[in-house]
Structures are given as C-alpha cells and as structure tokens.
Amino acid sequence: xxxxxxxxxxxxxxxxxxxxxxxxDLEIADGEFVVLVGPSGSGKSTALRMLAGLxxxxxxxxxxGGRNMVGVPSRDRDIAMVxxxxxxxxxxxxxxxxxxxxxxxxxxxxxxATKVKAAAEILGLSEYLDxxxxxxxxxxxxxxxxxxxxxxEPQVFLMxxxxxxxxxxxxxxxxxxxxxxxxxxGVTTVYVTHDQVEAMTMGDRVALLKDGELQxxxxxxxxxxxxxxxxxxxxxxxxxxxxxxxxxxxxxVRMGSSELALPRSLRSRITEAGLSxxxxxxxxxxxxxxxxxxxxxVKAQVDVVEELGSDAFLYAHLDDGEQTPVVVRTGGRSGAxxxxxxxxxxxxxxxxxxxxxxGERV
Amino acid sequence: MTVTAERxxxxxxRRPDRGPGSRADGWVRRAPLLPALVFTIIVTQLxxxxxxxxSLQSWNLVRPGSRQFVGIDNxxxxxxxxxxxxxxxNTVLLTAGSVLFSLIxxxxxxxxxxxxxxxxxxxxxxxxxxxLITPVAAALLWKxxxxxxxxxxxxxxxxxxxxxxxxxxxxFPLTSVMVALVWQWTPFMMLLILAGLQSQPHDVLEAARxxxxxxxxxxxxxxxxxxxxxxxxxxxxxxxxxxxxxxxxYMMTQGGPGTASANLPFYIYQRAFLGFDIGQSAAMGVVVVxxxxxxxxxxxxxxxxxxxxxEET
Amino acid sequence: MAAPTTTERPATxxxxxxxxxxxxxxxxxxxxxxxxxxxxxxxxxILWMVLTAFKQEADAYTTPPKLFFxxxxxxxxxxxxxxxxxxxxxxxxxxxVSTILVLVLATPAAFAVSLRxxxxxxxxxxxxxxxxxxxxxxxxVPIYVVVNDIGMLxxxxxxIVLYTAMNLPIAVWMMRSFFQEVPKxxxxxxxxxxxxxxxxxxxxxxxxxxxxxxxxxxxxxxxxWNEFFFAVNLxxxxxATVPVFLVGFITSEGLYFAKLCAAxxxxxxxxxxxxxIAQNKLVQGxxxxxxx
Numbered sequence: 001x002x003x004x005x006x007x008x009x010x011x012x013x014x015x016x017x018x019x020x021x022x023x024x025d026l027e028i029a030d031g032e033f034v035v036l037v038g039p040s041g042s043g044k045s046t047a048l049r050m051l052a053g054l055x056x057x058x059x060x061x062x063x064x065g066g067r068n069m070v071g072v073p074s075r076d077r078d079i080a081m082v083x084x085x086x087x088x089x090x091x092x093x094x095x096x097x098x099x100x101x102x103x104x105x106x107x108x109x110x111x112x113a114t115k116v117k118a119a120a121e122i123l124g125l126s127e128y129l130d131x132x133x134x135x136x137x138x139x140x141x142x143x144x145x146x147x148x149x150x151x152x153e154p155q156v157f158l159m160x161x162x163x164x165x166x167x168x169x170x171x172x173x174x175x176x177x178x179x180x181x182x183x184x185x186g187v188t189t190v191y192v193t194h195d196q197v198e199a200m201t202m203g204d205r206v207a208l209l210k211d212g213e214l215q216x217x218x219x220x221x222x223x224x225x226x227x228x229x230x231x232x233x234x235x236x237x238x239x240x241x242x243x244x245x246x247x248x249x250x251x252x253v254r255m256g257s258s259e260l261a262l263p264r265s266l267r268s269r270i271t272e273a274g275l276s277x278x279x280x281x282x283x284x285x286x287x288x289x290x291x292x293x294x295x296x297x298v299k300a301q302v303d304v305v306e307e308l309g310s311d312a313f314l315y316a317h318l319d320d321g322e323q324t325p326v327v328v329r330t331g332g333r334s335g336a337x338x339x340x341x342x343x344x345x346x347x348x349x350x351x352x353x354x355x356x357x358x359g360e361r362v
Numbered sequence: 363m364t365v366t367a368e369r370x371x372x373x374x375x376r377r378p379d380r381g382p383g384s385r386a387d388g389w390v391r392r393a394p395l396l397p398a399l400v401f402t403i404i405v406t407q408l409x410x411x412x413x414x415x416x417s418l419q420s421w422n423l424v425r426p427g428s429r430q431f432v433g434i435d436n437x438x439x440x441x442x443x444x445x446x447x448x449x450x451x452n453t454v455l456l457t458a459g460s461v462l463f464s465l466i467x468x469x470x471x472x473x474x475x476x477x478x479x480x481x482x483x484x485x486x487x488x489x490x491x492x493x494l495i496t497p498v499a500a501a502l503l504w505k506x507x508x509x510x511x512x513x514x515x516x517x518x519x520x521x522x523x524x525x526x527x528x529x530x531x532x533x534f535p536l537t538s539v540m541v542a543l544v545w546q547w548t549p550f551m552m553l554l555i556l557a558g559l560q561s562q563p564h565d566v567l568e569a570a571r572x573x574x575x576x577x578x579x580x581x582x583x584x585x586x587x588x589x590x591x592x593x594x595x596x597x598x599x600x601x602x603x604x605x606x607x608x609x610x611x612y613m614m615t616q617g618g619p620g621t622a623s624a625n626l627p628f629y630i631y632q633r634a635f636l637g638f639d640i641g642q643s644a645a646m647g648v649v650v651v652x653x654x655x656x657x658x659x660x661x662x663x664x665x666x667x668x669x670x671x672x673e674e675t
Numbered sequence: 676m677a678a679p680t681t682t683e684r685p686a687t688x689x690x691x692x693x694x695x696x697x698x699x700x701x702x703x704x705x706x707x708x709x710x711x712x713x714x715x716x717x718x719x720x721i722l723w724m725v726l727t728a729f730k731q732e733a734d735a736y737t738t739p740p741k742l743f744f745x746x747x748x749x750x751x752x753x754x755x756x757x758x759x760x761x762x763x764x765x766x767x768x769x770x771x772v773s774t775i776l777v778l779v780l781a782t783p784a785a786f787a788v789s790l791r792x793x794x795x796x797x798x799x800x801x802x803x804x805x806x807x808x809x810x811x812x813x814x815x816v817p818i819y820v821v822v823n824d825i826g827m828l829x830x831x832x833x834x835i836v837l838y839t840a841m842n843l844p845i846a847v848w849m850m851r852s853f854f855q856e857v858p859k860x861x862x863x864x865x866x867x868x869x870x871x872x873x874x875x876x877x878x879x880x881x882x883x884x885x886x887x888x889x890x891x892x893x894x895x896x897x898x899x900w901n902e903f904f905f906a907v908n909l910x911x912x913x914x915a916t917v918p919v920f921l922v923g924f925i926t927s928e929g930l931y932f933a934k935l936c937a938a939x940x941x942x943x944x945x946x947x948x949x950x951x952i953a954q955n956k957l958v959q960g961x962x963x964x965x966x967x
Binding site: 388390391392395396397398399401402405406407408409410412414416459471474475477479480482484485486487488489490491492493494495496497498499500502503504505507508510513515518545548550553554556557588592595599602605606608609612613626627630631634635638640643644646647648650651654655658 | 711715718721745786788799807813814819921936940942950962
C-alpha cells in the first residue's frame, strides 16, 4: 500500500497542441479512494493510464510510495487495474484469469490456488472458477476483473469506468460493493468515471477535470457546497445548479424586472471583488415556491413537472424577457402543473457567486 | 485549488531512453518484422534487379558464349514484336473478362445463398469446390471431359440445339480458357460477397425498412454500398491471381493456335524455357512489371482505402 | 440423365430475391430450386470427373455419356502404378513446410504492424502486398538462372522457399487482420499483471488468434498445393509435385479419360477436403478481417 502523487504530470500527444493532461497535481493518501471525474475528453482516463504506465509521462512526475514512475513499465509498478470492458483473457477460465498475475510473479501453485479461492469466495465466484469468461453474465465478468485485481494485493488499484457496461440496477449495487471492499482492503484506489453520482458516492475525495486541467480536488461534500468555479458548480449535482449572470444592484442583483435581495455577507464579497455583474448559482433545492399572487420573489412559468415520488422537479422559465430556464426542487406531490405561474425566492443564505469573466468562486 | 490555464509552451513529448517511444523500443518493435521483410526482399525483389540486368543483354542459353551487353535492343524488339502486343492484349482481356464475369456470377450466387433454405450449407459446399480444385486438374477437366469435341459433355448437352461436334478449344481458345477461369474464380467472389452480405448490421437493414424502403431500395441504398469494399477486394485479389494465369493456358491450349490464347506469363515462359532467350524474356518481364506497377498503384489505393481505415490518420 | 443441368445458367435469379413479399412462398421455393440447380450445375463437372475416375475406359468413351456403370478402382490403381506416390509426398512436404515457414515469419511481422506497430505501418503493408502485384513471370528467368547456378534445380527446398515468399504477403495481411481484433486492453492487462511482452503474446494473444492462424494456414495450403508455374519450371523427376505429375500423365497416357480423371481426382482431393471442412475459415481468411 502506498500514497500516490501526481507532480505537475503532463501528457502531450502532439507537440504544440493542448496537452491531454496539463500539469496535474494530486496527492493521494495511503488507503484513500479517489475518483477522477469529468466530461469526455477531460483527460481523466489519460491521467489514470499515465499512472498505470500505459501512457507516457511527458512532463513532471508520478510517484507511487515516493518512487518516481517515469520510465517504469507497468509490470514493475505493483498496481492492478480493472478495465472498462474487463479485458478478461478469453481462453482462460475464471480461475486462471484470477491466478494469472500471481503466476506471472512466480507465486507457487498451491498459494495461487488458495488466494484465488479466497478472492472467489469474497466475490461470490466460487462456483464459476472453471468457466470461461464468455459463459458469464456482465456482472460476473466485472467481478472476475475485480478478482484478478485483488488477488495480487497490489499497492494501488486502478479502475477505468468499471461499471459502465452494467445495467442501471447492477451498477448501483456493485458501486456499493466496490466501495465497501476498498474500505475493507484499505488499498489506495484511483477510480475514473464520467458519472458524477458514482464520483460523489464512492470517493473519499473527488478530482474534477476538464480539458486536461484539474478544476477541483476535494471531498464530495465540499465539491457540492463550495464549488471552486462555475464549471464545477454546473457539473456536480443533478439536476444541475441554476446559473444566472446578473447585474449587481443596491440590495443584491437584478433578475428581470424584480430585484433579488442578497444577504450582507454575499454583498460584501461582491463589493470586495469589485464586480458590476455576477454569476449567481442557486441549486434546485435552494428555492421556495410561492404562488404568483404573493408578490415577493421572481416570477416564473412552469414548463415541465418531473414527479419522482419523494420529490418533484419543476422546469420553468423566468418572466425576465429572455425566458431564462430554471429548475426547482419541491416536495413530492407538489400539485404544480404545466403553465402554472409561480414566484421563486431563494431560501438559503448559502448561494454561490462566481466571477462571470473567470468563472472563479467569489 | 484551481489550476489556472497557463500554457506550458516548453512542454514537448518526452523521448525517454527506455520504455515506450525510445530508440531501443523502436528496434524492439521492428525486430519481429525484420525476418519476414528481409526474406521477402531477397526472394521477391532481388530477382527483379537481375531481370533488369539480364534484359540489357543478348543471352541465349542454347548458344553458349553468345552473352553480351546490348543496351536497350531487347526493349526495341519487344515493342516492335506484334506477337507481344497481341499477347499483352490477350492478357488484359483474359484478366479483365475473368474478373468481371466471375464477379457478376459470384454476386448472383451470393444473393441466391443469402437466405435460409433447405440444404444451403450443402449447396455452398458444392459451389466453393471449383476454387479448391487444383487448377491443373481443373484445366484438364475442361479440356477433356467438358470441351472434348467427340465425348465432351458440353457438346452432348448442346446437341439437342443443333450444335454439332464443335472443337471449342480450337475455335474459341481464349474464351474457352476464360470459361474455365471464371468457373474456378466465381466461388471466390461468391464467398467474399456472401461474407459481405452476412456481415450487414441487421439494425441498419431494419431501420431502412422502417423508413419505408422497398426491398430493391434497401438493396441499392444499403447493401450495395456495404458490399463495395468486398467487391473491391474481390477485384484486386482476383486480378492479382488471374493476371498470373499459367496453368490453364499451359494445359488447355499451349497458347495456341499461334499466340491466339497466350498471355504474358505463358509467352515469356515460351521465350525463356522453350526459346532459351534470356535477354528477350527478361526485357518482356520488365515491361510487364512496369505496366503492372501502373495498374497496381490504382488497385493498391483501392485496397488501402477499403481495408486499413483502422490506423489511417 | 442429370447432364442438362449444366445448361441452366442463372439468367435473372437475383431480382426475384428482391421481389415484394406478396409473392411470398412460391417465390421462396422457386429461389430454393434455383439455388439447387445452380449449385449442382456448377459442381457437376467435378462430380462427372469423380464418376469417370471409377469407370472403365470403355465406359468413359460413350455417346451419350454413361451415368450408370459398374464402378472399378482400376484407374486409381493405374495412377499409383504410374508412380503418383512420390509426387504426392513432394507436394505434401512442400505444402506443409512452406506453410509452417509462412506462419513463423508472418505472425511476428503481423504483430509488428498491428498490436505494437512500428512506424510507417502503411509503407510496410504496401510493400508486402505490392510484391503480390508483380507478376511472377518477370522473376522466373533470374530465379531459374540463380537456382541453376547454385545447383538447386529439382530440389524440393527451392519450391519451399518460393512458396513461402509467394504466400507470405497475403499471410501478413491476414494475420494482421486477426491481430487487430485482439482488444488492446488484453495486452495492457497482461502487462499490468506482470507479463513480459513475449509472455503475454504466448499466454494471452496466441490463444485468441489461433483460429485466425488456422484460417491463414488453410489458404497457404491451398495455394501451395495447387501451385504449378514454379514447379513445372524448376523441378523434374526428383522434386516435382502433383500438378507436374498430372501434366506428365496427360502426355504419356494421351486421352485415357478415366485414368486422367482418376489422377486429377487424386491431385485435387486433399485440398478439396480440407477446404470443405474449414469453409468458414476460408471466408475469414479471404476477407482480410472485413468479416468478424
């Protein structure tokens, strides 16, 4: 087991073009579960593959347990990886697949058998050890791939979207199992996904990447509550945070015809930053809904109601002349209908403010 | 927390001393290729250099001591040789005709087999057999069992239609050879096109049908474009092998009567191994190679466009 | 009399295939009948050859041709008496050894142009296939001269070398297409699991591509067994292969149909049977990976 450090690590596919991964800095503690998340093309998989030794490290360093990995081939890094499509050896049985890394490291046959048996036990694969991968279901193949990684007892687990080939239900249950197993084994794990729910539920900390740049590296709660910039704010949370670019006024900001009063703490931050317009972020649950007659709040008209049972999402547009879309979460059975006029007031003091030119948190 | 987007202008891909991308790694990658490459160069390319060298000499094996350097004399003889022109034309006709007809027949047969019916596997087995049979045996079969004027099956079958004891091979030598070749190569084309037909993605066919295309519309708009690369591959591979046709001519007509059914391989063979004229036949060889290179450049472009899309960037 | 089937040329078969569905069952059965007629008609010459091989010469020369007769093995016996045995062995040896050589050379080369590619992959592939484009006849003169000079005329190893070169380019292309089907992750996983390149090739890649190797081998076998040009020009009594025997046989036995048919049947039989058994491999190999 070991800590993992990305130290200004870069990957450049073609000289002169924008790096796929640009000067990435991450310090991952021993035993930590870190999720790399981002949209496609963000460099998250490239970063993982750099750590795996499958991609060149063109600049900076990556260290595992303090040892620089530049120029070290995969097989000497003492890591194990679970691939998106599992990469099981089709001509080997489940047992042989799981035993393969041990065999390559010269582990004696009896010991191999014991370890494979133990891992199969944990993963519920005991009765399938003699089958070929193609005779297994998707979920079972995924487990074999996990098994092949854990029998090794490597210093670091790498997982590249391991759940993306599973159906929705399977994905949720396997998600919990992987997280639980990682906590029990205590092996440092780097996990790549494009699914922010996976990132938020599984990771001790989450690194959010975009265009090869690290946006924020923090705990899920912090990522949600204190997004470092407008991109993070928009990426984390579903439905996404409402982001409005608004002119600053005396009491707060102007939203269409009405003025939205902001608490003093927020106002002072705007003044400090010297902004005349500001990007205001309000999460769907940070609204209270009143009927149109109440007077207070921003007027909006409901377009779509998504009733989820426990709660409901209203997709509406503001009466600000530009039909700005807005999403609101209400309790279940809200009774709202398409076409309803509503008045929205932000509930929380904890609204998010971003500099509209840089996107940075104010 | 946030990394600002400063452009690292000095960063370029690293060229390590070892590991992927290094110079040593380049040789590690090349090593498995070298034996095959060296072998191919020695066995297939070196002889051509000799061919060019010989083509500049007057050299007849039956007249020892006759060997001398004559410059381009052999080439002049080749180009003024009307037989050579005739033979070159034969080669083009034979190759193009055989490829074309076997392609058309192959397409029809493939369409016929591209549906489930009783005994389909059996019929396919029967249909591929002509491709497997030794060309010399096939030519023998056509010459004797089928085309024989007195006892041949063709004449027997055609006799109710008033066709007498035609000597097909003497009367239509080139066509007879072509018939035998088409018979041998149709299965090849059929197999390729059938493979193409069966590799069509079902969802696309279904989508086209849902979009209101008729069977003929689906065939024209979806199937033919999909088959295109299979047809191109068939043409290229068929031409590669058919241009070198030797067995059928050797067995059926010996190029005759005269040079009526000789193609270049056979004619050059005659010059070299029956006339022992090394210089002349070498010069013809060079001419053939140059002509082939011109044709092949187009063919190769075709094959590359169709089959290496994978890593073409 | 089944002979008339040969005249049934498929005039306009395929358009019916595409006819509207309402013609339905009748159209389908017509197509089936047509497919059977075409298949049997196309195969008929071979069937006739085999039948004739079992006839007495007297039965072979009849007008109209005889379909029913008392089968005899006399002709096959005569062919073996004429000494086809050593030629069969030569063919077998040249075919097997050259095919093994082709696989030994082509497999690593195909690896080098697919899974762990060298630079200029396109050029390398272009070179290999272009050697197939150059007519063999242009090289036969110097090959003959050189082989003669080094005393290798009428030597089976000469044929083996030439057959290897003849099949190598096609084999590289075929093997490449099979290598390309191997997921890259398999190699990555193996390297992560601690396997060296050689080890991961042997343990992981080879089992995956072995069906492809079989397909490639089959095609090399067909072409090597059936090759005639080199064999007739470079070998004589000692190293000659079956096609050369056939040619000699036709000259010596003149027009003894039944005997010729027996000889041709024997010459064609091994490859025909191999091809029948491995039909699907044939398609896989020939389509250069365009068919998965």
